[in-house]
Amino acid sequence: MSEFAIRAKGLGKQYRLRDVGGMSELAARVARRFGRGKDAKATHFWALDDVSFDIRKGEVVGILGHNGAGKSTLLKILTRITNPTMGSASVHGRVGMLLEVGTGFHEDLTGQENVYLGGAILGMTRAEIHEKYEDIVAFAEMDGFMDLAVRHYSSGMKLRLALSVAIHLDAEVIFLDEIWAVGDHAFQLKTWHRIEELIASGRTFVIVAHNLETIGRLCTRCLLLDHGRLTMDGKPGEVIAQYRLELRQRSKSQRATSESVMLQSIDIAGTQLMAENLAMGDLLDCRITLMAQRPGHLKMATMIRDNWGKVIAAGEAEHGRWTSVPVGAGRNLFRCQLPVALPAVGAYELVVQIAEGDAMITTELPFTVVEREMLVKDEHGQDQAVPALPMIWETDEDAQAATVRLVTSG
Amino acid sequence: MTVSTGYEVKPTSLLSREFVREIWFFRRLIGLFIWRDIIVRYKNTLIGAAWYVLQPLAMMLVFTVFFGGIFARYIGPLPYPVFAYGGLLLWQLFSRSLSLGSTSLIYFGPMLGKVYFPRIIAPASFVIGTLFDFFITSVLMVVLMAVYGITPKATTLLVPFVLLFTLMFSMGCGSILAAVDARYRDIRHAVPLMIQVWMFCTPVMYPISYIPEKWRLLYSVNPMVGLTEAFRWMILGVGDPPATVILAMSAGVSITMFVVGVLFFQKVQGTLVDTL
Numbered sequence: 001m002s003e004f005a006i007r008a009k010g011l012g013k014q015y016r017l018r019d020v021g022g023m024s025e026l027a028a029r030v031a032r033r034f035g036r037g038k039d040a041k042a043t044h045f046w047a048l049d050d051v052s053f054d055i056r057k058g059e060v061v062g063i064l065g066h067n068g069a070g071k072s073t074l075l076k077i078l079t080r081i082t083n084p085t086m087g088s089a090s091v092h093g094r095v096g097m098l099l100e101v102g103t104g105f106h107e108d109l110t111g112q113e114n115v116y117l118g119g120a121i122l123g124m125t126r127a128e129i130h131e132k133y134e135d136i137v138a139f140a141e142m143d144g145f146m147d148l149a150v151r152h153y154s155s156g157m158k159l160r161l162a163l164s165v166a167i168h169l170d171a172e173v174i175f176l177d178e179i180w181a182v183g184d185h186a187f188q189l190k191t192w193h194r195i196e197e198l199i200a201s202g203r204t205f206v207i208v209a210h211n212l213e214t215i216g217r218l219c220t221r222c223l224l225l226d227h228g229r230l231t232m233d234g235k236p237g238e239v240i241a242q243y244r245l246e247l248r249q250r251s252k253s254q255r256a257t258s259e260s261v262m263l264q265s266i267d268i269a270g271t272q273l274m275a276e277n278l279a280m281g282d283l284l285d286c287r288i289t290l291m292a293q294r295p296g297h298l299k300m301a302t303m304i305r306d307n308w309g310k311v312i313a314a315g316e317a318e319h320g321r322w323t324s325v326p327v328g329a330g331r332n333l334f335r336c337q338l339p340v341a342l343p344a345v346g347a348y349e350l351v352v353q354i355a356e357g358d359a360m361i362t363t364e365l366p367f368t369v370v371e372r373e374m375l376v377k378d379e380h381g382q383d384q385a386v387p388a389l390p391m392i393w394e395t396d397e398d399a400q401a402a403t404v405r406l407v408t409s410g
Numbered sequence: 411m412t413v414s415t416g417y418e419v420k421p422t423s424l425l426s427r428e429f430v431r432e433i434w435f436f437r438r439l440i441g442l443f444i445w446r447d448i449i450v451r452y453k454n455t456l457i458g459a460a461w462y463v464l465q466p467l468a469m470m471l472v473f474t475v476f477f478g479g480i481f482a483r484y485i486g487p488l489p490y491p492v493f494a495y496g497g498l499l500l501w502q503l504f505s506r507s508l509s510l511g512s513t514s515l516i517y518f519g520p521m522l523g524k525v526y527f528p529r530i531i532a533p534a535s536f537v538i539g540t541l542f543d544f545f546i547t548s549v550l551m552v553v554l555m556a557v558y559g560i561t562p563k564a565t566t567l568l569v570p571f572v573l574l575f576t577l578m579f580s581m582g583c584g585s586i587l588a589a590v591d592a593r594y595r596d597i598r599h600a601v602p603l604m605i606q607v608w609m610f611c612t613p614v615m616y617p618i619s620y621i622p623e624k625w626r627l628l629y630s631v632n633p634m635v636g637l638t639e640a641f642r643w644m645i646l647g648v649g650d651p652p653a654t655v656i657l658a659m660s661a662g663v664s665i666t667m668f669v670v671g672v673l674f675f676q677k678v679q680g681t682l683v684d685t686l
Contacts, residue, residue, distance in 0.1 A: 011419075015684065066661060075682070080526040083680025092416035097525065104524030108450045117446070120438045121525050227449055 005173050005204035006055040006078060010087035011056070011229075013048040013073050049228040055221075057093070058171075058203040062215035062236060064243045067226035071208045072115065074225070075175050078171040093204070096171025097181050098163055107151040111161055113151055118165040132168050139190065140164035159186065174198070177208045192218075207369055208409055212240050212308040241307060241347050248364055267287060273350065274363050279372035279387045284338040284350055286365060296329045301353045303335060307346050307365075322355070345369045413443025422677060429676070430640050433527050439527055444537035445448045447541050455487050462543045463550050481616045488648045489558045490627055497614035500550055500641045501526050503544045505605045511584020512601050515592055515686060529670065529679040533588050537581045541573070549647075562630040563647035571642045579633050579664040582671030592686050617674045618652070621644035627655070635666075 016074040035393065047132050048070045055061055063071045076082045078089060079097050104121075105114045119129035137143055140160040150158060159182040165172065176195075195218065199205060207213050215222065215236060222239035224232035226246065232239050240338055286302075299322040302315035314336055325334065342348060349366040374388040418428070420680040452458040470491055478490040485493050487635075515522065518532045542550050555562065591597035612634040613620070621629050630636055639652040 008419075076523075080417065080419060080685045081523060084419060086421055088421075089419035090416060091419070095417075100522055104520060104521050106446065108453065109446060113446070117439075117442055118525075120442050121436075121527050125438070374562075 002025045003056055004054050004090075005057045005059070006089065006091050006092055006206070007088070008078070008089040009052050009055070010085040011048055011051040011077060011084045011089060012046060013070070013077060013082070017043050017045055023337055048077070048226050049224075050087070051221060051228075051230045052087075053230065053233055056104070057204050058199075058202045058217045060199050060207065062219035062222045062239075063206065063208045063225060064212075064215065064222055064239060066168060066247070068092040069168075069225040070228040071114075071225055072099070072177055073172055075177050075206065075208060079175055082172075089174060093172030094170060095173050096166045096169055097177075097308050098166040098177040099177045100176065105150045105158060105162065108149055109144045110149055111137075111146040111153070114161070115165055116148075118162075119169055124170060128236070132170075139168065141187070150235055156183065159183070163191060167191070167198065171203070173206070174208045175205045178210070180209050180211055180214060212244070213257070213310060214242055216308050218319065237307060237346075244307075244309060245366075272365055276367045277370050278340045278367060280342070280387055282337075284340055284352060284353065284367065285337045286338075286350060288334045288336070288363075288407075290327065290334065290354075291330040292327045292329055292332060295326070297324055297356075298327050299324050299355045300334070300336070301355070302338060303351050303353070304338070305329070305349050305351060307348070310350075313342070327349065340369060342344050342369050345371050354370075385388045415454060416653040422680060429528075431533075437525050437532060440531050440535050440538070443531060444539045444542075447536060447539045460624055461548050462502075462546045466495060466502050466547055467550060467598070469498055470495045477615055481620065483531075483630070484617045484620050485647055488646060490647065492554050492558050492650035493617070493642070494615050495551055495554055496642045496646060497612075497638050499544070499547055500638050501609060501612065501614045501634070502547060503573065504580050504637075505609070506543060507537040507540040507577060508584050508587075508591065509579040509601060510540065511580055511603060512587035512591060513598060514584070514683065515588045516598065519686060522686060529682060530585070533547055533584045537577055537584060538680050544573070549559040555646075560646060563643050565644040565647065567643065572637050572644065573632065574663055576637050578639075578668035582664075582667035582669070585671040588673045589682065592678075592682045608632070608634070616620065617649075618656075630659055630674070631663065633660040633663040637664075 027034075051070075051074065063074065072083075075097075076099065077097065078091060079083045079095060104118070106117060109117065112133075115133060116126065116129050119126075119132075123307040128375070137146055142157060142161055142164075145153070145157065153161070158180075163179055163182050166176070179191070182188070183191070195205070199218070205218075207215065207219065219236045222232070222234065223230055223234045224239050224243055232242055272396070273284065275282070275285065278284065301317070301323070302313050304313040308311050309362050314321055315336070336352065338350070345368075347366060347368050349364045351362055351364050352361055353362050355361075372388040372399050373385040375383045376398075378384045417432075423646065455461065473494045474491050474660070478494075478586060481493075482490055493590075513537045514532040515529070517536075522532075587597050611629070611632055618626065618635060618639050636656040638651055638661070640657060643651050
């Protein structure tokens with residue numbers, strides 16, 4: 001028995017750009033056959049291009065990528081919904097899936113009938129499905145609704161039931177595509193725990209999600225897709241960091257369109273962190289150079305985001321988050337300092353926000369918190385590494401003077 | 411007890427050992443779809459099954475009234491209503507299975523994009539499901555024969571072969587039509603028209619003897635010709651059995667169409683979802 005759950009080799013998928021059918025397509029094909037048609041590049045594009053990887057049993061693999069990078073296409077190919085244009089893959093084990101925000105249910109059948117349908121698709125016998133049936137209904141919180149035709153369900157109900165089926169039926173390899181919007185908060189927590197249980201029992205997962213924290217917490221490995229190519233394959237932390245870097249670069253080229261006259265008149269000429277590797281207790285020292293065409297006032301704020309993009313701290317000004325700063329025509333230099341008081345080592349970023357009214361532009365400065373440690377002897381005389389904090393000793397002059405007076409006078 | 415399975419993903423999927431294993435793996439699904447198809451057709455209806463009998467019955471009445479006189483001399487001692495209904499009975503099996511088979515992918519549409527099962531199951535389950543309708547409509551045939559005092563011949567036992575060839579033929583045609591329709595939507599509009607014309611090219615309301623001899627062979631390329639004549643003769647037994655060459659042609663064309671249709675479908679099915 002193979003140790004691999006999924007092996008993919010050179011997968012490629014080509015799609016047409018234009019709609020099919022009709023005289024124009026037929027005419028185009030005939031033209032191409034005679035060597036006169038438009039180049040294929042104009043009418044086709046590669047949603048996936050030479051994607052190869054191996055996934056071992058028990059791995060929880062997250063697939064990351066921008067919209068249109070090919071994540072859903074990859075899952076569709078691995079689950080045989082559609083064939084690749086080239087390359088091949090093999091999947092070992094029973095497969096369960098929940099793809100896109102749809103269900104694969106048949107509308108005219110009741111919930112109960114659809115559960116059995118889902119199981120039959122998986123290759124389960126009626127007896128096997130029957131065993132799990134109550135669990136499925138309970139998890140989906142659909143007690144009492146199972147005799148109703150699915151077409152009468154709300155979209156939330158359909159999704160909960162579909163998710164419940166996908167998770168409970170006996171699958172060894174499970175594909176989940178963007179299922180994280182299903183259900184209320186309590187339901188999502190339930191789903192999370194159930195997935196963790198399944199992971200612990202050795203099932204293989206392939207997950208697509210945009211919520212980086214989900215990916216970071218659940219996955220043992222990440223694949224990064226960019227315009228159909230596999231650009232990175234490795235530890236979640238690293239891949240997520242790379243993904244976020246790419247996101248940043250992408251958004252840099254889409255500079256904020258602000259209706260603010262003042263904001264339009266400025267240009268961030270440079271940003272710099274005086275040090276990019278910092279330890280606890282250090283000071284984040286950030287310099288910003290703004291070129292402005294006319295004088296005015298701007299509001300500034302800062303915040304710190306962790307590796308997954310979650311905001312974990314914000315700079316505090318006199319009244320709330322924003323400080324109002326005067327900006328003169330020409331060159332303006334600003335300096336901002338924040339103490340590094342962050343929960344753990346790792347990659348973070350300082351986000352500087354410049355606003356006027358509702359409009360805002362941001363700039364991000366990544367930095368890393370490293371551990372600065374010192375060796376200290378513990379009670380057994382053994383060396384122990386502990387975090388080092390900067391310490392400043394000074395003579396307290398006033399108190400010193402007062403003590404001297406006391407001594408000399410009395 | 412779950413048995414570990416697996417599969418290969420490849421650009422084109424033609425018939426192979428895998429195919430047979432896969433169909434076996436999904437066998438329960440075929441039964442489920444057939445059952446589901448039947449249930450859905452009867453749900454929310456008042457007289458449910460009766461609708462299936464009404465159509466051939468009405469057609470038979472119309473034919474009898476308007477054409478009974480014209481064709482009566484070609485069919486000898488057989489009462490026209492029985493003759494016509496016999497033809498309609500088999501015709502309905504063919505036309506429904508062809509029609510449902512060719513639109514099966516549309517019916518399954520959204521599901522195909524979300525879950526995997528061998529796509530051939532879609533037309534197959536519909537085609538097989540029409541047998542159920544056939545049995546319901548055959549009830550009236552029994553009634554008619556009783557009314558006219560005709561006893562069924564022993565050759566009626568051969569009827570399953572006719573049904574088999576009919577379904578093979580409609581499966582083959584339906585598979586091709588369904589696959590092509592995914593790309594060129596014209597098909598779904600063309601099929602009803604095609605079926606209507608086809609009926610007139612089949613000896614449903616007239617016997618094959620109505621067709622001049624010199625055209626008969628060409629006419630019989632349509633397998634429904636031989637099959638309809640065979641069907642009627644097996645049950646009613648009036649006149650000569652259909653010519654062997656015609657029967658052979660019917661069987662041959664049916665089988666060929668079945669094989670070609672299924673192979674074509676299998677070749678194309680992998681990327682159906684892209685254009686559906």
